[in-house]
Amino acid sequence: MTATESGMSLEDGMRLSGMSYPELWLRHISLSGAIGEMELEAYVLGLLVPDDYQHNMIAQALNEYFIELGQDLPVGYRDTATAG
Amino acid sequence: MNTHEQWSELLRAVSQPAAYPALDVLLRQAVELGSQLTPEAVSCSITELAGGDEYHTPVYSDQLALDLDNAHYEAGDGPCMAAARDQQRQYFDAATDTKRFPGFAEAAIDRGVRSSISLPLPSSRRSAALNLYASSRYAFDAERPRAVADLLARCVAVLMTPSDTDLLPPEATVAEDKLHAARARAQLIDRAEAALTAQQALSRQDALTTLIRRSRAEARSIFEVAREVVEAEKTL
Numbered sequence: 001m002t003a004t005e006s007g008m009s010l011e012d013g014m015r016l017s018g019m020s021y022p023e024l025w026l027r028h029i030s031l032s033g034a035i036g037e038m039e040l041e042a043y044v045l046g047l048l049v050p051d052d053y054q055h056n057m058i059a060q061a062l063n064e065y066f067i068e069l070g071q072d073l074p075v076g077y078r079d080t081a082t083a084g
Numbered sequence: 085m086n087t088h089e090q091w092s093e094l095l096r097a098v099s100q101p102a103a104y105p106a107l108d109v110l111l112r113q114a115v116e117l118g119s120q121l122t123p124e125a126v127s128c129s130i131t132e133l134a135g136g137d138e139y140h141t142p143v144y145s146d147q148l149a150l151d152l153d154n155a156h157y158e159a160g161d162g163p164c165m166a167a168a169r170d171q172q173r174q175y176f177d178a179a180t181d182t183k184r185f186p187g188f189a190e191a192a193i194d195r196g197v198r199s200s201i202s203l204p205l206p207s208s209r210r211s212a213a214l215n216l217y218a219s220s221r222y223a224f225d226a227e228r229p230r231a232v233a234d235l236l237a238r239c240v241a242v243l244m245t246p247s248d249t250d251l252l253p254p255e256a257t258v259a260e261d262k263l264h265a266a267r268a269r270a271q272l273i274d275r276a277e278a279a280l281t282a283q284q285a286l287s288r289q290d291a292l293t294t295l296i297r298r299s300r301a302e303a304r305s306i307f308e309v310a311r312e313v314v315e316a317e318k319t320l
Binding site: 011015022025026027029030031032036038039041042045047048049053056057060063064067068072073077079 | 092095228231232235238239258277289292296299303305307
């Protein structure tokens with residue numbers, strides 16, 4: 001597993017957004033995500049360890065919220081493959 | 085099994101309880117997780133109304149949890165009974181709640197327990213609560229232990245009453261129009277992934293990573309990026 005790049009953790013990003021878990025789950029579904037809401041919650045809380053792909057999908061679901069507000073993407077991605 | 089593996093197994097069972105005949109084993113695993121929920125957490129148990137006014141403790145992490153639950157029952161009240169009875173979360177602080185729950189407070193202090201949280205286990209069929217006990221004050225005041233305890237309680241509720249239709253997965257209760265809209269947006273992502281897969285011989289995972297990379301580099305929505313990819317595919 002690669003280290004999380006600079007940026008917020010999923011948990012901190014979730015807290016900053018103020019979103020509810022059902023809302024995040026819908027955003028995850030929008031990205032073609034397929035996990036259940038409780039599993040998603042466990043990933044965000046660090047109770048389950050996502051692989052890089054799952055982490056980046058959840059990070060993107062969170063960052064989409066901030067993009068809609070015209071803000072930067074605060075949640076960190078893993079793996080240099082997503083680096084611009 | 086480490087804690088991550090225990091959570092993983094628990095959540096798999098919650099999503100498919102019928103596939104796990106030994107739910108009692110998983111409930112014991114759940115209270116073990118509860119007893120380690122924070123560095124200060126020391127014990128965990130499940131209180132259930134057995135019939136009439138009689139409460140009992142069907143699952144517990146250790147003797148301390150059982151002794152504390154029994155102190156509730158002997159005193160006739162306490163945070164775990166209140167949580168199960170009133171279906172409301174109960175916090176207990178040994179320094180300030182001695183008058184609210186005198187019998188239980190004395191037992192808790194004698195055993196070195198300084199705080200607890202009891203969470204109702206939602207069900208239409210039974211009154212029950214998940215209890216977590218800690219050796220320090222304020223152990224459950226922070227947002228994170230409360231969030232983890234809440235998730236654990238929802239897992240336990242499903243495992244205790246797996247056929248309870250009131251305990252549908254949270255995703256099943258999301259408004260249909262919102263779910264429909266989310267799935268419609270997912271189709272755009274799917275089409276963009278398919279286009280990238282065809283053009284660049286990428287896997288689906290790599291195609292999504294490509295979309296994320298562009299979203300990140302250009303600081304714009306992945307859906308805008310996906311739309312561009314799909315439109316570009318049409319012109320080829």
